[in-house]
Amino acid sequence: MAERITADESASGEVIPQAFYDRDVALVARQLLGKLLVRRSRDGICIGRIVETEAYLASGDSASHSFRGRTKKNAAMFGPPGLAYVYPIHARYCMNAVTQQRGCASAVLIRALEPMVGIEIMRKRRGIDKLLDLCRGPARLCEALAVDRNLDGWNMTCSTRLWIAHDSSRRRQRFHITNSARIGVSSAQEAQLRFFIDGSPFVSGLKRLHRTTPRTKR
DNA sequence: CTACCGATTGACT
């Protein structure tokens, strides 16, 4: 059994350390693209390649949950970099990676994954078969990986239950990053803080947001 | 206690 888990994990490389998260949130959001989100539970191990993220800034960002200060709900966001911040919305869950503290808290929302390992487990949890829809959307990927309030505040810099790892597989390919406005936020729509792997069919969002909106035509 | 709302999703025209 132990050997089988090790074989699955060979797809993923080293656990991403705290120093990676302890940097500017927009930089971390870009650099998390292509990394592997790993979830180990009783059901087995599930791994998805991160293809879409959003940055929520530590200051002046009215769309960020930290904007109005610390509460019981967003406490994890004010913890050290590398924690998971999991919050409920519309009767579902979404997950973030906590990043650098700059007077206030910042975090990266994981918006979509390309399923890699444990796909049958994800199918069972989601109750659907279609590979493209298993992890396309922040609440969908949390359902697929069984991420809920129990993992709010979880330390993702150790390889237990939930962490992010470098992709050390030989199949790893280069990609281009595109950005756009963040999805679903009513304020700060001018900020281009959504990042995704260009051309990935596993990216969520409206068609008009699949391309960067030009700031000025010139 | 009640009322309102949201970093969403899935069903429907």
Added chain:
DNA sequence: GTCAATCGGTAGA
């Protein structure tokens, strides 16, 4: 394209 279900967190009576 549109729209309502869903429910924990939060604010206010």
